[in-house]
Amino acid sequence: MPLFDARAKEILVRIVYDGPPDAGKTTNLQFLHQVVPRTIRTELETPGPQADQTLYFDCFDIRGIRCLGYRIRCQLLSVPGQSYLINRRRYLLSLADAVVFVADSSRSELELNRQLFHDLEQSLDAEYGDPTSVQVLLQANKQDLEDRFSVEEILNLLNLSPTFPHTIAQANIGQGVKKTFMVALQLALGRLKALRERKRFSLSSGSQLSVDTLFQALETLETEEDFGQTLQEMTSANEVEVSNSSGTLQEEQESSEAVMIATETPPQGGYQDTGAEPPEDPEENVPILEIVTDEPYEENGQGEDSIVEIQTHDGAVVEEEDVPVLEVAEEYEEEAEIGSITIYPSELPQIAVRAGHIWPPATGREYLRQLVEYRDTFPGESWETLPSGSQLLHLGTQWHLLTQPEWRFTDSNQGRSVLMKVVSDQMTMKRFLPEGKTVLLTEEGENWRLWICTPHVPTLWEQFEGIVAQQSPGDFSIALRKAERSLQTIRSQALALSVGIDLSLSVVAETPLGVVYLGEIISGGETLADDKALKHAIAEELRPLLYNHPGLIQSLEMWLNG
Incomplete structure (x- = not known):
């Protein structure tokens, strides 16, 4: 069940990658970790002794998501696939809001796929079509092998409908990995929406969410009896009723830099994916993209993803294999009840700023020097999307940095014109401006980004x-x-x-x-x-x-x- 962390004021949803040993679970997470900007994800952790195969789990978190008016933290976990670690696997599955079953498409692995998927169904005890149940997505990995089953054959051999949520992948080169995550996140947030409509979340303390806590729980799972007892102790949480009024859970409009998926009535057929090549440099030059697609699934399990086009906001159309980072978001209804996923800027201001690109000209450079020195000495940052769509970065406890999706420019002259207008607008409210407020235009890869930087004042x-x-x-x-x-x-x-x-x-x-x-x-x-x-x-x-x-x-x- 999604956990509402009152201390952090965010909801945690978990996507668990399940499947046979060496099917590609860890490979999926490693590729996603490479392409998600550092500013919105944690480090990839693999607790316990290091081995050729995962013994406990792999894990990292993605932030920068908003849903139902809340900040969302998405935790990605992979499970150990070895049969003798089944207790650890089942415990991790019990935490999931969505499960990606990574099937090894090799013909030699058919029986193992069958056994583990059957155990997955029994562990979840989920009713297919029930939106409040844990949602499952099948990824047919290793589709580059010559001696392989097609995804249609795998669905049939697992006694699944052709409309069962599925993707195809070649995770070792990144094909299909991002699309798999996109669909899994959509399923997890769909479950969150369904649980919201029933007015119940779980209230969790921060310690229950940590990697160390999960690791300690798994260390105790030596027998089935230990598993049952630990599961009851570790997952018990007081449930809190959440008001269903439109005010309490206000759906927020996200910025144009968020990657949007427009939804329409899905056509017949199963969701299919050919994947995308991994980027050469995934951390730089994150573009503003819009993906137009049909919604993959409804409650009847039908629907087919049909990407119409991927466009940058300057009108240029790019091919799917050129997309360098997350093409992830969702809008389940016209009213945008689920919202969208926000991608925040991947580069922060540097101390070198061109003449005419900073205000105030003299004191602004001194404030910028203080900001950069503080950032390098006391790292730590958190993003917030304001109701207006502006993006506010809290840099430690000393600085606030404000930007907008529209404040990203391909031409420095265009950016400088906007800077001059912003400064003029700021001066109209001069009596309310804090000391140290600085406006600057800095390089962001091959582009330019406008920032308003302000020393911290308790808000x-x-x-x-x-x-x-x-x-x-x-x-x-x-x-x-x-x-x-x-x-x-x-x-x-x-x-x-x-x-x-x-x-x-x-x-x-x-x-x-x-x-x-x-x-x-x-x-x-x-x-x-x-x-x-x-x-x-x-x-x-x-x-x-x-x-x-x-x-x-x-x-x-x-x-x-x-």
């Missing part, structure tokens, strides 16, 4: 995080009224100057010198003018922070209706 959101941790309804009510006044103060100035601003708690701060605004400013843009709408916006931003805090929820409702 209203951070203040609320502290108050919620103390669980003080009185302090919470006072903070609500203060936050409302601060946002009204900034809003009044913006409306008077006819500029648009983001009234999120994450970009507004209170200091001894007054209110400070950290977000973007758009001349001629719109700003929320209605007092009631402003209060509702504050409430909706705070609701995900208040799960399992009924006293604070009551204070929020009293303030909202007051």
Whole structure:
């Protein structure tokens, strides 16, 4: 079941790669780890003694995903395929939201594929077609072998329908690996959506999510009896009811840099994939791409992926094998109930900036030097997508870096023109700007990226995080009224100057010198003018922070209706 980590304010979903030994489970994870930008993934870990085959599991996490208004952390795990490690395998399968069964297409491996897939079905005890069950995807790997079964033959030999979710792959060169992950993630988030509609998630502590905790659990699984006891102890978590109101789980519009999959009525037939060649340099020059595709599967299991085109936002069409990174996202309905996956910038500002590409010209360079030195000395970063679509990077505890999907340019002159406009817009709200705010245009591979860099000031959101941790309804009510006044103060100035601003708690701060605004400013843009709408916006931003805090929820409702 998806786990709601209250401390990190994110939902964890797990995709588990299952299958026979040497079928390609670890190879799938290794290739994905290479092509996902470092800024949104953790290191690939293989705990326990090193051996030719996985003895415990391989694991890494991908962040930078939003679904149902939440941050999503997707954890990818591979299981040991050896028969004598079946207890460890079954435990890991019990954690899955989606399973990729990596079938070895070699004719000599037929019986082993059958045995393990049958055991998988028994372990999951899932009902095919039930969206709340753990979802399974078949990957027919090693399709380059001469003596192989086709994917249609494998489906038939495993007694599966031709419409059962499946992909084909040659994982050793990366073909089909990214597409397999894309479909598996879509299945996992589809399950999350179905569970959301039944208003239940599991509430988990941070320690239950760690690699060390999983490793310790597997070390105890020496017998079937140990497995049953450990499974009960390690996976038990208090369930918390989640409101199903549109406000509580507000679906957010993602930026145009997110990779979108537009959905239509799926045609008949099974999902098939020919894969893509691995990129020469997957970490650099992540393009802005859009994939137009039919939705692979509905509850009846039917549907066929039919990529129409892959386009960059400058209109150029590229071939699938040229796609260098994640072509992953999903929109299950026209209302975008599931949302999309956001790819954040892969390169951060460097200290070398051309003349005329930074503001303020002199002090801005000194602030940039401090930023780069801090980043190199105290690494650690986390991304956030604001309701406006802007992308905010929290660099340690000292700096905030703001950018937008549209602030990526192929021409430096175009970028500099936008820089000048941004600076002009910023100056309209000069009285609310914090000291040290710097606007700069930096190189990003062969392209250019515009950034707004601001020294850290404790935001209203951070203040609320502290108050919620103390669980003080009185302090919470006072903070609500203060936050409302601060946002009204900034809003009044913006409306008077006819500029648009983001009234999120994450970009507004209170200091001894007054209110400070950290977000973007758009001349001629719109700003929320209605007092009631402003209060509702504050409430909706705070609701995900208040799960399992009924006293604070009551204070929020009293303030909202007051």
